[in-house]
Amino acid sequence: MEQSVSAISTADEVQDVDADRRPVFARAPVAIVVAVVGLALLVTSGSYGYHRDELYFLAAGAHPDWGYVDQPPLVPLLAWALDQISGGSLVVLRLPAILLAVLGVFVTAMIAREFGGARRAQVIAAAAYGAAPITLLAGHWLATNSVDMFFWALATLLLVRWVRTRDDRLLLLLGIAAGVALQAKYLIVFFLVFAVAAVALAGPRELLRRPMLWAGAAIAGVCALPTVLWQAANGWPQIEMSEAIAQSAEATGGRVGYLPTLLSLAGLPALLLLFGAGRLLWSDRLRQWRFLGFTVVALLVVFIAINGRADYLAGVFPLLLAAGAAGLGPSPRTRWVPWVAWPVLPVSAALAAALMLPIYPVASLASSPQGPAESAQTVGWPEFAGAVERTRRTMPPGTVVLTADYAQAGALYKFAPELAVYSAHRGYAYFGVPPENTTSVLFAGSDPGELGKYFGSVRPAGTTGNAYNGLKNLALDIPLWICDRPLDSWPRLWERMRHIA
Numbered sequence: 493m494e495q496s497v498s499a500i501s502t503a504d505e506v507q508d509v510d511a512d513r514r515p516v517f518a519r520a521p522v523a524i525v526v527a528v529v530g531l532a533l534l535v536t537s538g539s540y541g542y543h544r545d546e547l548y549f550l551a552a553g554a555h556p557d558w559g560y561v562d563q564p565p566l567v568p569l570l571a572w573a574l575d576q577i578s579g580g581s582l583v584v585l586r587l588p589a590i591l592l593a594v595l596g597v598f599v600t601a602m603i604a605r606e607f608g609g610a611r612r613a614q615v616i617a618a619a620a621y622g623a624a625p626i627t628l629l630a631g632h633w634l635a636t637n638s639v640d641m642f643f644w645a646l647a648t649l650l651l652v653r654w655v656r657t658r659d660d661r662l663l664l665l666l667g668i669a670a671g672v673a674l675q676a677k678y679l680i681v682f683f684l685v686f687a688v689a690a691v692a693l694a695g696p697r698e699l700l701r702r703p704m705l706w707a708g709a710a711i712a713g714v715c716a717l718p719t720v721l722w723q724a725a726n727g728w729p730q731i732e733m734s735e736a737i738a739q740s741a742e743a744t745g746g747r748v749g750y751l752p753t754l755l756s757l758a759g760l761p762a763l764l765l766l767f768g769a770g771r772l773l774w775s776d777r778l779r780q781w782r783f784l785g786f787t788v789v790a791l792l793v794v795f796i797a798i799n800g801r802a803d804y805l806a807g808v809f810p811l812l813l814a815a816g817a818a819g820l821g822p823s824p825r826t827r828w829v830p831w832v833a834w835p836v837l838p839v840s841a842a843l844a845a846a847l848m849l850p851i852y853p854v855a856s857l858a859s860s861p862q863g864p865a866e867s868a869q870t871v872g873w874p875e876f877a878g879a880v881e882r883t884r885r886t887m888p889p890g891t892v893v894l895t896a897d898y899a900q901a902g903a904l905y906k907f908a909p910e911l912a913v914y915s916a917h918r919g920y921a922y923f924g925v926p927p928e929n930t931t932s933v934l935f936a937g938s939d940p941g942e943l944g945k946y947f948g949s950v951r952p953a954g955t956t957g958n959a960y961n962g963l964k965n966l967a968l969d970i971p972l973w974i975c976d977r978p979l980d981s982w983p984r985l986w987e988r989m990r991h992i993a
Contacts, residue, residue: 514605514606514608515608515609515610515611515613515614516611517605517614518601518605518611518614518615521611521614521615522597522598522601522614522615522618525601525615525618525622526594526597526598526618526622528622529593529594529597529622529627530590530593530594532845532849533586533589533590533593533594533628533631533849534583534590536632536849536850536851537582537583537586537590537632538583539850539851540850540854540857540867540871541582541870541871541873542633542870542873542906543633543635543869543870544869544873544897544899544902544903545635545899546585546633546634546635546902547902547903547906548568548898548899548901548902548919548920549568549571549634549902550572550575550902550905550906551901551902551906551920551923552568552571552572552919552923553568553569553570553573553575554572555922556569557922558718558719559720559722559723559726561918561919561921561922561992562729562730562918562919563636564675564677564678564716565675565719566639566676567634567635567639567676570588571585571634574587574588585634586632588634588638588639589630589631589633589635589638590631592631592641592642593627593628593630593631593638593642594622594631595642596641596642596645596810597618597621597622597627599642599646599648599649600618600620600621600645600809600813600814601615601618601814602614602649603617603645603648603649603811603814603815604617604814604815604817604818606653606814607778607781607814607818608818609818612821612829613814613817613818613819613820614817616764616817616820616829616833617810617816617817617818619837619841620758620761620764620813620816620817620840621809621810621813623759623837623838623841623844624757624761624809624840625756625757625758625759625847625848626641626809627641627809627844628844628845628848628849629848629866630806632848632849633870636676636677637806639673639676639677640673640676640677640679640680640807641806641807643669643670643672643673643676643680644673644680644683644807644808644810645810645811646669647666647673648784648807648808648810648811650662650663650665651784652784652811654666655699655780655781660702660703660704661704663702663707663708664704664707664708664711665708666705666708667705667708667709667710668708668711668712670684670708671711671712671714671715671716672715674715674719675716678716678730679807680807682794683787683791683807683808684709686786686790686791687783687784687787690784690786690787690790691783693783693786694783694786695783696780696783726922729992732992733992734798734800735992735993736993737800737801738798738800740993741799742799746799747796747797747799750795750796750800750802751792754802754805756802757803757809758809758813759840759844760837760840761813764812764817765809765812766812767816767819768811768812768815768816769788769816771815771816771818771819772785772788772812773785773789775819778815778818781815784811787808788805788808788811792805820833846861847861847862848862848867850867850870854871854960855960855961856961858962858964859961863963868964869899869967871960871963871965871967872956872958872960872965872967872968873906873907874907875956875957875967875968876936876968876970877903877907877908878907878908879954879956880904880908880911880936880956880972883934883953883954883972884911884934887932887974890930890931890932891930891932891933892912892914892926892930892933892934893911893913893914893933893934893935894913894914894915894916894933895914895915895920895935895937896915896917896935896936896938897966898915898917898918899966899967900915900937900966900967900970901915901917901920902920912926914926916986916989916990917991918991918992921986921989921990921991925986926986927982928983930978931977931978932975932976933947933974933976934953934972934973934974934975935974936956936970936971936972936973937970937971938971938973939971940952940973943973943975945979946975946979946980946985946989947975947976947977947978948976948978948979949974949975949976950973950974950975951973952971952972952974953972955969955970955971956968956972
């Protein structure tokens with residue numbers, strides 16, 4: 493064992509460089525890391541069921557638009573298209589998330605190479621990113637984060653490489669990457685604006701004089717224009733959405749808990765993350781990229797100030813892990829690195845899988861470490877839809893179904909498509925209002941006191957049941973209510989019922 497570890501270190505010390513004086517890319521070992529991560533995600537991609545957001549994306553994609561309350565159009569339209577093409581395959585739906593996650597592992601290794609990292613650094617950076625809980629989470633189900641995190645990584649690679657090469661074509665690609673990212677999430681605007689401000693402060697200021705930078709910015713702006721116009725035409729609901737997210741962030745500790753939560757998303761490689769941040773800010777070897785360190789600090793301060801979610805900053809993980817790994821040798825002072833890295837990274841990956849991937853029997857999910865986590869929101873949806881459908885059959889013709897939560901409406905769209913389903917929650921409220929002649933409603937969720945504000949009669953109709961040993965989520969043990977005699981016209985009721993939080 494000692495000889496094999498020493499061999500790795502020795503091979504690293506004599507690592508060849510290419511014509512650009514960069515270390516040769518470690519294709520084979522990085523490919524192994526990529527393959528392991530991809531295989532783990534693919535094997536588990538069909539387990540449990542649809543995540544609540546995936547169900548919403550399917551319904552949103554069936555109502556195509558230039559934008560939605562809670563995100564731009566790319567992910568809903570992609571989800572709907574994949575669902576239609578594949579005949580409803582959950583695995584196919586999640587293939588883009590898997591692909592982007594493994595490409596993120598590959599890009600992280602490439603960033604480490606740009607920072608001067610040889611084979612050891614590239615493999616450690618790739619493995620650290622692949623072993624991070626947030627990487628496995630974003631790669632397991634299709635989400636806006638799946639797209640956003642990869643394009644932050646790609647934008648970082650393009651910026652880092654431009655600093656080294658001054659190849660302005662990279663700036664045009666940066667604009668294209670930002671334009672695609674803006675079709676999934678708006679967060680990359682923060683990264684790019686703060687990066688430009690940091691360049692103005694710390695250099696290289698010649699970047700700001702390059703026409704290709706502003707051409708790329710124009711491309712990104714044109715890509716984002718339709719969804720911006722949609723937001724403007726609908727009263728900027730994204731602002732209200734951001735306020736709701738800030739309120740929900742209190743559940744994970746709010747501003748005080750932001751940094752611990754952020755580090756927990758990196759798992760054991762969080763130490764490498766912190767080391768990388770320190771190197772970007774203070775290492776002479778990374779001086780030309782110091783503006784990226786300032787960018788990370790600015791993002792951290794702003795996201796804490798607005799009480800944003802910790803995963804907003806997951807897009808900088810490839811940058812920080814690569815910067816940290818590039819500082820781990822080889823040198824006489826870092827001969828210990830292989831002895832620590834190779835045991836720690838597999839342990840970190842195993843812990844991340846235990847926390848994020850569907851590896852427990854569904855029957856024991858409630859008592860597993862994932863019981864309180866997002867994995868709980870991937871089971872029970874067909875049973876929820878079946879219970880609602882059975883109750884609806886006992887009610888008069890013309891009865892519509894309303895749900896308290898957008899995910900519940902998405903589940904009915906997927907598993908009970910013959911029902912007339914509406915929800916006043918978040919983006920689903922924009923998909924239609926019950927017909928004006930509707931007098932009978934089956935409502936899933938909420939409580940009789942709240943429903944009494946909108947209907948003259950509210951009666952219990954049972955619950956959706958729970959066959960998962962007490963697991964708590966938005967599908968199980970949901971109360972059903974028979975609501976009659978609306979107290980106002982449906983357009984006016986809808987204005988009162990519509991909510992985002």
